[in-house]
Amino acid sequence: KKMTNDNLNKLLVFCVLFCAQKTSIVHGAQALETKVALLLHAEPENPKCFAEGMSDLTCFWEEDEERAGSADQYSFIYTYQNENSSECSITALPAAGGKRLYFCRLSQTQLFVPLDIRVFRDDLLIHNRSLFIEAVFLLDPPANLTLTSTGMQGQLKASWLPPSLKYMGDSMMYEVSYAMAGSHIGKVEEVQASSELILRGLQSGTKYKVRIRVKLDGISYSGYWSAWTDPVLMETMPGDLDPLIVSLSLIISLVLTLLSLLVLMSHRRFLLKKIWPIIPTPESKFQGLFKVYGGDFQEWLGHSTGGLWLRPTYFYSEEFPVPLEVLSEVSLGPALPSSALPPKASEALGEEEDEDKKLKRVDPALMEGWRKTPQEHWTMDQLRAIHQHPAPWTQSSLLESHDAYVTLNAQNHSVEEPLDDILEETLPLQVLFASGRTSSESRSDLGSVQQSSGSGRLSSQSSFEYPNHTWPSKGPGYTYMAVADSGVSMDYSPMSSNKIDDIGKGVIYTNEYKNEIPAHRRPIGTPIHFAF
């Protein structure tokens, strides 16, 4: 560093006196300094000579300051083959480390011919050397080293400007040194007679430091390696997904997917339960209703022993089971053996059982005696029979055509019908179980469904109307049958002579009308409840 500074200062002073352009002087001085240092290292012979261009030669040698003489003490004699000798003027410059450099520069040279150099100090030969000038080239480093991207991964393109030497462009070889920025370990690539090179195999997204030097190839011209250019930095393109990483990631994700699938499969039931909960079905409550009887509730009722007490409306409303109350009139006339309930109803009635029900067993005999009565009116005998056997009987014959009834049926087709389509005599009176559909209208309230305004109609009424079983007072001899919950309550007015007359007139107060309770009706007997 001290040598550099001293030399620079002295060169500057020296050149200011003799040269015009300062900038070129500074650069020239720097270049000279570099080359001298290079040759001192690379060339063992003295004097060390180098050619920078086509027609020049610079020779120098080094001496210790202590033993060094002045420049005029030395003489530099050079002789081309078959020519006379010539002398070169010597310049002395101080150097670092207590040394002194002596320079000689020739501005006109001959190549391809041996040159004989002799250095004398005070007529004493101190150096002797024979060389070919075309073999001692020491060029300036290439200029304008630039790095560009090739557009491909891990590549950089280095381009430079070759030294502008005529005749020698195709004899130049370059050495490109590249390393990752910050690293000292780099690679070197050689290229001949070219001004660009593509560096391959670089890491993506990394900054690289590249430098280059030049030398003649040695066939026609040869010399020493030039100094390295200043390093140029450039970052390579960011990396794409490394194929190895991509494949590894795929494998790992595949393995994870398989594992998760295994876990899911092993817990699928639990998960299915959570995601797709099972829709509750009433099958468990109605054993065999759907599987055996295909939903035919009537049949199922006839065959099952348990569960009859469950009203279908249980599933549709939250109403509590309402007891079916059948009131029988004791004071009715003789039994009416001929009258019979419809077989279905009788069977159903006969088989109803529940802990909640307060059903009185229908006298089978009586039930059998009942049959569909085409007549519209009760006969006196029938009425008497009813009276004597206070059995819960739904009086289809009483109700006849206009009576509304609700049939419990899985299909529930006929449910709609009873409301308005009740025909006359042929309509059997079936056990009335209000289905949710038919009595849905009546669900909200106490369920009084008024079928018609006509008399003799059965109005569906639930016992809610009479919360405390405060049935409207009815005269003795009245038979009541209140079908609970369906809202169908049948109130059979007892057949008194008065009523018979009424019946005969076609007015049968067989049911309770809302707000139309005949005053003469009197509750007789204990209500019989049907509870489903």
Added chain:
Amino acid sequence: SKSELDFITHLIEKPSYWLEWWAGRGLPSPVRPICDPRVLDRFIMEARDTETALRGCKAGCGVTGTFVVPLTNVDFVVWETKDTEEQALEVQSGMSLFGQALGAVRESVSRVAVQILIDNNKSNIHSLGQVLRSLHIQDLPLPPAPAVGDLVTRKVSSLSELLHVHTNFLRGKVRLLLTNAPACQQNST
């Protein structure tokens, strides 16, 4: 280029071509000028290898006598002042001198290895002539005694020196002529 090298190799392998060349009929010149510097570079390297191989030859490999060789020195400044024809004259006269000298050497050596090397160099000289011809450089009328060459010749007395001069001649003047031939200047970038 490879095709050019193949052409020259073909020339070397067929002596009839050389007979024609000596007779001055002219060999069929290639269609394209041979401008690849690697062609001459190969000749230079083979001359250098021959020089290196025969440097340690004892007693000059048994070669005696003196040989007239051209001067090889090139002063670029001076060289550039000469036109192509003048340059070509120098080159071709020099090449013929070397051809003669190597012919004389070939006859005096007895070792087969040396003979092979000398033969190779002689072939290269002939091939160079073809290369020059491809560059539309006119053949020299073979001078019986190159009066022009007095200024540009000297004498050597050993085989190694002859070969050394031969190498320098190829590296210098011949190369300069070839690389700057006008026919090649059109092809160069």
